Amino acid sequence: MKIQVGFVQLNSSFSGQHYLPLATGMLQAYAQKFVAVPEAYEFALPICQFTPIDEAAERLSDCDIVAFSCYVWNEQNSLALAREYKRRRPDGVVVFGGPQVPNSHKQFRRQRSAVLTQQELQRERMNFTPMYHRCHPFIDMACHGEGERAFTKILDRMLVDRCADKSSLPSVSYVDETGQFFFNPEVGRMGDADLAQAPSPLTTGVFDKLIEASPDTRWILMYETDRGCPYSCSYCDWGGATEDRISKFPMEQVYDDIMWIGRNVPYVFMCNANFGILERDVQVAEFFAEAKARFGRLEGVSTQNAKNPKPHTLQALKVLERARLNKATVMSQQSLNIDTLKAVRRSNMQLDEYYAIQRKLAAEGVYTMTDLIIPMPDETRDSIIEGISTLISNGQHNRIQFNNLSILRNTEMGDPEYQRQFGMQIVQTPIINSHGRQNDSVSGVDEMQELVVATASMPPEEWRRTRAYCWMTNLVYFNKLLQVPALVVANMTGISFGRIFESFCLERHSGLPVLDEINRFFEKTALDLQEGRGGEYVHSSEWLDVFWPPEEYVFIKLVYEDKLSAFYDEARQVLEDLIRREQVDVATDLLEQSLRLNQSLIKVPFQTEDLELTLTYNIPDFFRDAVRGIPTSLHPTAPFDVIINRTSERWQTWADWCEKMVWFGNRRGAYLYGVEPAGTEIAGHH
Numbered sequence: 210m211k212i213q214v215g216f217v218q219l220n221s222s223f224s225g226q227h228y229l230p231l232a233t234g235m236l237q238a239y240a241q242k243f244v245a246v247p248e249a250y251e252f253a254l255p256i257c258q259f260t261p262i263d264e265a266a267e268r269l270s271d272c273d274i275v276a277f278s279c280y281v282w283n284e285q286n287s288l289a290l291a292r293e294y295k296r297r298r299p300d301g302v303v304v305f306g307g308p309q310v311p312n313s314h315k316q317f318r319r320q321r322s323a324v325l326t327q328q329e330l331q332r333e334r335m336n337f338t339p340m341y342h343r344c345h346p347f348i349d350m351a352c353h354g355e356g357e358r359a360f361t362k363i364l365d366r367m368l369v370d371r372c373a374d375k376s377s378l379p380s381v382s383y384v385d386e387t388g389q390f391f392f393n394p395e396v397g398r399m400g401d402a403d404l405a406q407a408p409s410p411l412t413t414g415v416f417d418k419l420i421e422a423s424p425d426t427r428w429i430l431m432y433e434t435d436r437g438c439p440y441s442c443s444y445c446d447w448g449g450a451t452e453d454r455i456s457k458f459p460m461e462q463v464y465d466d467i468m469w470i471g472r473n474v475p476y477v478f479m480c481n482a483n484f485g486i487l488e489r490d491v492q493v494a495e496f497f498a499e500a501k502a503r504f505g506r507l508e509g510v511s512t513q514n515a516k517n518p519k520p521h522t523l524q525a526l527k528v529l530e531r532a533r534l535n536k537a538t539v540m541s542q543q544s545l546n547i548d549t550l551k552a553v554r555r556s557n558m559q560l561d562e563y564y565a566i567q568r569k570l571a572a573e574g575v576y577t578m579t580d581l582i583i584p585m586p587d588e589t590r591d592s593i594i595e596g597i598s599t600l601i602s603n604g605q606h607n608r609i610q611f612n613n614l615s616i617l618r619n620t621e622m623g624d625p626e627y628q629r630q631f632g633m634q635i636v637q638t639p640i641i642n643s644h645g646r647q648n649d650s651v652s653g654v655d656e657m658q659e660l661v662v663a664t665a666s667m668p669p670e671e672w673r674r675t676r677a678y679c680w681m682t683n684l685v686y687f688n689k690l691l692q693v694p695a696l697v698v699a700n701m702t703g704i705s706f707g708r709i710f711e712s713f714c715l716e717r718h719s720g721l722p723v724l725d726e727i728n729r730f731f732e733k734t735a736l737d738l739q740e741g742r743g744g745e746y747v748h749s750s751e752w753l754d755v756f757w758p759p760e761e762y763v764f765i766k767l768v769y770e771d772k773l774s775a776f777y778d779e780a781r782q783v784l785e786d787l788i789r790r791e792q793v794d795v796a797t798d799l800l801e802q803s804l805r806l807n808q809s810l811i812k813v814p815f816q817t818e819d820l821e822l823t824l825t826y827n828i829p830d831f832f833r834d835a836v837r838g839i840p841t842s843l844h845p846t847a848p849f850d851v852i853i854n855r856t857s858e859r860w861q862t863w864a865d866w867c868e869k870m871v872w873f874g875n876r877r878g879a880y881l882y883g884v885e886p887a888g889t890e891i892a893g894h895h
């Protein structure tokens with residue numbers, strides 16, 4: 210009888226598209242090549258979609274060993290399924306692996322301390338791995354770190370004694386029958402030479418049966434050409450291989466894989482921590498361009514880019530952009546506050562180089578998005594506001610994405626002592642995907658995440674004000690409602706962008722009803738999130754029945770309820786007040802025209818006529834150059850007409866507009882006429 214091997218890697222579905230299970234695919238491909246007796250095993254089809262627990266356990270009931278790939282988004286479902294499988298098959302072997310399995314030693318290895326001191330051994334986090342086993346006795350072994358070699362050894366051992374004796378298995382922890390806990394030495398990460406031996410699950414046919422078995426599933430792919438990240442940001446556990454060398458898959462294999470991708474999937478999410486860090490990434494981008502040109506199927510490649518970008522990083526991104534594969538380049542800034550960057554071990558990021566690259570990308574028309582995380586240690590509301598001003602002044606007019614800080618297991622920040630040091634207050638909230646649907650959970654088992662909702666430097670009320678401020682910034686600037694007047698006011702007066710946005714955060718009722726309603730909505734959403742009542746996104750059964758980022762929700766509501774004109778009237782009052790308070794000067798007609806132009810440019814549905822505006826300032830040229838980072842100035846001109854083409858881009862229904870304009874256009878900020886419409890987007894992806 211052959212040993213039946215089962216795999217479970219539950220991945221969410223995003224807009225009806227589904228990731229192929231890369232991690233378990235890698236384990237299978239490697240094991241098939243390297244186990245001592247390959248013919249002794251049979252590999253079942255992996256379970257990779259969330260499924261009711263009974264149904265999934267039934268599918269596993271013939272398996273002698275089941276490998277669970279565990280991430281924050283599937284932990285509770287994986288545990289529930291493993292418990293049920295073990296109930297049905299007490300003789301079956303359950304192995305857990307992946308980044309969500311707690312590894313007590315990890316933090317110390319990061320700091321390069323190979324031998325732990327007595328003090329370190331007594332720290333609270335050292336209990337995490339043993340506790341995990343004691344709370345989940347149905348897990349026979351947990352495997353830590355890269356799994357290919359460790360899992361192959363486990364399968365070899367299955368032939369000997371069904372893993373009754375685990376003492377020789379590298380990288381695993383377990384509790385034996387006497388109740389004693391063991392953590393075996395780890396096998397270490399694979400280098401270039403090892404990865405050159407690791408077969409690709411794509412070209413060795415590991416996924417073929419799965420694709421054949423579910424012809425109706427729209428498969429997409431996560432894919433890596435290298436592993437490891439030289440940095441050690443305290444909140445991150447990228448591939449379990451931070452502060453570590455980069456190991457590379459050989460280029461011949463990468464080429465064959467990318468041609469497989471070109472034939473089989475429309476979208477790829479690159480797992481590399483720093484795409485563009487290696488010179489060869491230019492060639493990787495060229496392979497993608499070739500795959501698209503040859504097979505015509507590939508639509509998008511998402512990358513996390515090199516944190517200290519180099520000229521070849523820029524080159525690689527340009528290749529993707531030219532092939533129309535770039536889905537908006539993410540510039541992972543996270544914070545600009547020096548104390549914060551030190552506290553999270555990111556002070557080695559070279560900000561000047563970063564700005565230079567950002568300006569170059571903007572000038573070349575490559576869309577970028579900057580990520581910031583709130584609330585990071587030592588960050589304050591003021592430092593966030595200052596950071597936003599700096600980013601915009603340095604050319605980020607497309608989008609800043611304000612991510613909530615979540616605590617990930619095995620990160621330095623996952624250590625309770627670290628959390629205490631920075632006064633972190635943490636709340637559990639359900640994991641919801643932006644633009645995901647309410648009924649995404651099919652098993653009834655919810656997945657939760659831990660969000661930080663206050664710190665010593667940003668106490669609870671400050672956190673709510675900051676959270677609301679960031680949504681407001683997105684609404685008025687990056688959702689383009691007031692981008693033109695904000696640029697005009699900043700340029701004419703020197704008032705920082707941060708202060709301009711702050712003037713829209715009305716703490717008390719101000720007699721401006723539309724803005725009051727928006728402010729109260731952001732405040733309530735922040736409070737609900739902080740108190741664990743609400744998630745990060747706002748559900749609307751009316752608009753596509755999905756979860757919207759709060760600022761997109763408000764944008765839709767303004768247009769749908771026909772409040773846009775009232776909003777612009779109130780915005781004019783707020784900006785006039787600000788100008789008066791700051792004792793600066795902006796000509797009334799200049800402000801008026803910039804507001805009117807901005808309002809006319811917003812893409813709203815059901816337009817039947819183009820619009821003609823008469824202007825007496827060079828606002829359109831100024832705006833075009835300002836957002837591209839080209840030095841420019843405002844001046845009066847002879848009166849001239851601009852015609853705004855509001856009829857060539859049309860949406861048939863509100864739903865159509867919500868999806869194609871608001872959702873798909875968000876990442877590229879394509880909310881203004883004259884900015885080309887965006888391609889399809891996927892829920893849960895920024």
Ligand code: B12
Nearest residue numbers: 220276278280281282306307308352355356431446447448
């Ligand atoms: C692709 C990806 C996504 C995709 C797809 C996610 C999906 N649901 O399918 C998208 C973009 C949607 C995404 C979203 C999110 N992601 Co993500 N994502 C990744 C990424 C880049 C690649 C994962 C991967 O496949 N890597 C390649 C495989 C081969 O490596 P691996 O996963 O480490 O697996 C190896 C070992 O862990 C081990 N192993 C794994 N499983 C098993 C099982 C057994 C039995 C054994 C023995 C070994 C083993 O062996 C493998 C091969 O060596 C990782 C970062 C990274 N590079 O790993 C983050 C990562 C997985 N994501 C992370 C997070 C936090 C998220 C979000 C929650 C972020 C957010 N707040 O929105 C969301 C959740 C969305 C959701 N609901 O699914 C964290 C997860 C940490 C954790 N403890 O789980 C990671 C690690 C990044 C980080 N910041 O540290 N993500």
Ligand code: SF4
Nearest residue numbers: 438440442445447482
């Ligand atoms: S956040 Fe980025 S740079 Fe920092 S450790 Fe993670 S992958 Fe590396």
